[in-house]
Amino acid sequence: MMDPLLMNVAMIPAVAVLGIILGLIYKGIDRRLAARMQARIGPPLRQPFIDLKKLMMKENIVPKNAVSWVFNFMPVVALASSLMLLMYIPFLQIPAILAGSGDLIVILYVLIFPSLALVVGGFASGSPYATVGAQREMVAMLSYEVPLAITIVSIAWLMSMTGSIGTAFDLAAVSAANIWSLVGPIGAVGLLLLLVVLIFVTTGEMGAIPVDAAEAETEIAGGLLAEYSGRNLALFYLTSAVKMVALGSLIIALFLPMTPVQLGLVQAGNTGMIANVLCFLAKLFVVVFLSSTFIRVAVARFRITQVVKVYWGYTTLAALLGLLLVGVDILLKVS
Amino acid sequence: MSIKDLNRSLWVFHVNTGSCNGCDIEIVAALTPRYDAERFGVKLVGTPRHADVLLVTGPVTKDMKDKLKRVYDQTPDPKVVMSIGNCGNSGGCFYESYNIDGPIDKVVPVDVYVAGCPPRPEAIIDGVVKAWKKLEDLEAKK
Numbered sequence: 001m002m003d004p005l006l007m008n009v010a011m012i013p014a015v016a017v018l019g020i021i022l023g024l025i026y027k028g029i030d031r032r033l034a035a036r037m038q039a040r041i042g043p044p045l046r047q048p049f050i051d052l053k054k055l056m057m058k059e060n061i062v063p064k065n066a067v068s069w070v071f072n073f074m075p076v077v078a079l080a081s082s083l084m085l086l087m088y089i090p091f092l093q094i095p096a097i098l099a100g101s102g103d104l105i106v107i108l109y110v111l112i113f114p115s116l117a118l119v120v121g122g123f124a125s126g127s128p129y130a131t132v133g134a135q136r137e138m139v140a141m142l143s144y145e146v147p148l149a150i151t152i153v154s155i156a157w158l159m160s161m162t163g164s165i166g167t168a169f170d171l172a173a174v175s176a177a178n179i180w181s182l183v184g185p186i187g188a189v190g191l192l193l194l195l196v197v198l199i200f201v202t203t204g205e206m207g208a209i210p211v212d213a214a215e216a217e218t219e220i221a222g223g224l225l226a227e228y229s230g231r232n233l234a235l236f237y238l239t240s241a242v243k244m245v246a247l248g249s250l251i252i253a254l255f256l257p258m259t260p261v262q263l264g265l266v267q268a269g270n271t272g273m274i275a276n277v278l279c280f281l282a283k284l285f286v287v288v289f290l291s292s293t294f295i296r297v298a299v300a301r302f303r304i305t306q307v308v309k310v311y312w313g314y315t316t317l318a319a320l321l322g323l324l325l326v327g328v329d330i331l332l333k334v335s
Numbered sequence: 336m337s338i339k340d341l342n343r344s345l346w347v348f349h350v351n352t353g354s355c356n357g358c359d360i361e362i363v364a365a366l367t368p369r370y371d372a373e374r375f376g377v378k379l380v381g382t383p384r385h386a387d388v389l390l391v392t393g394p395v396t397k398d399m400k401d402k403l404k405r406v407y408d409q410t411p412d413p414k415v416v417m418s419i420g421n422c423g424n425s426g427g428c429f430y431e432s433y434n435i436d437g438p439i440d441k442v443v444p445v446d447v448y449v450a451g452c453p454p455r456p457e458a459i460i461d462g463v464v465k466a467w468k469k470l471e472d473l474e475a476k477k
């Protein structure tokens with residue numbers, strides 16, 4: 001038997017590669033589906049791979065008035081931090097590589113990193129478009145952080161009120177507990193609200209269309225990414241793919257953790273494993289579809305002021321309502 | 336990694352150097368569901384830094400000459416320049432006008448000329464296919 005630490009170290013590249021490939025495949029599905037919804041045929045599923053290969057081949061330009069080391073360093077930071085995010089998230093109830101006590105809070109912080117790298121890279125590229133984009137991205141980050149924090153806190157509160165105070169902020173424990181089984185009907189409505197909020201926050205995190213004011217290519221020429229080309233752009237492209245998988249898996253780990261084996265639909269063993277993986281992929285597809293594809297095709301872009309209003313106003317209100325319902329449910333149970 | 340990957344993933348940037356907007360609308364039409372250029376991986380991007388193909392329209396007015404040159408320099412290699420419409424090819428109805436520095440090939444090297452005033456979307460897509468061929472020739476020469 002291998003030493004568990006060694007085993008974990010060996011797992012890291014495997015998870016990273018898997019995350020990247022999965023992300024690119026889902027990006028392909030996303031583009032194809034979006035095209036179908038607009039009555040187009042759309043690009044082939046492997047289009048993201050082709051795009052990536054092409055970007056790697058292109059010239060990598062560093063603008064004259066950019067701070068070149070920051071400019072070149074930030075894409076690496078973005079990809080590294082989004083991969084790190086992946087290491088914190090349990091897949092299929094298998095404990096995450098970096099799992100530990102209170103990792104939900106760590107995830108909240110690591111989630112900021114890729115966007116922050118984008119912002120710093122945008123400021124460093126010395127282009128007015130990128131600067132405007134970076135400012136918008138900061139505002140957007142500030143706005144979706146609030147509902148995200150409320151969602152995480154309400155889950156942790158639910159966990160602590162139902163007896164697991166010590167592990168309230170451990171993602172593995174939350175995932176294993178299946179939060180739906182901890183609440184009654186009122187709480188379930190609250191959790192549903194929180195799920196919707198989290199899916200919409202994911203849209204913001206990924207910078208998909210209704211809230212992509214920071215990258216608006218029709219008004220500020222690609223915003224943050226305006227000056228990036230070639231390899232650096234490819235790294236940011238990968239970042240967004242990995243982030244999509246990471247955020248999707250986070251939602252699955254928090255809200256939809258049940259696997260077919262646990263539900264007793266199939267026996268454990270090889271078939272069980274395959275069923276689990278397929279079920280996970282299906283759940284990821286649903287989350288990606290709702291948070292990116294569907295909303296991207298259905299809605300036009302918000303102005304940055306509207307982004308703030310939507311997140312701080314409606315989404316935060318919805319999250320608070322969810323928290324309240326969960327709270328009422330817990331109090332009813334306790335008394 | 337070869338030029339082949341570029342073929343199936345051409346990101347285009349659109350430069351208007353004083354066209355009447357007729358050609359520009361036809362370019363947009365090539366991306367609509369009816370013609371769906373995204374089938375071939377063609378995508379409209381918002382900045383020359385992301386572009387592989389420059390779609391240039393218009394006769395290049397005096398004001399736009401410098402800007403066109405700069406956009407060309409900002410585009411990372413390998414790249415293709417397409418001149419869309421008679422204005423860009425020869426000056427068209429603005430031939431020998433006092434206010435133009437064009438046609439386009441006087442300012443930047445053009446690889447593909449698409450004729451028409453404005454050209455039909457089919458012609459533009461055909462031009463993109465010709466651009467693939469140019470890239471393939473480039474690869475063969477290496």
Ligand code: SF4
Nearest residue numbers: 354355357420421422
């Ligand atoms: S070629 Fe014709 S349609 Fe195109 S810009 Fe010139 S005048 Fe307009």
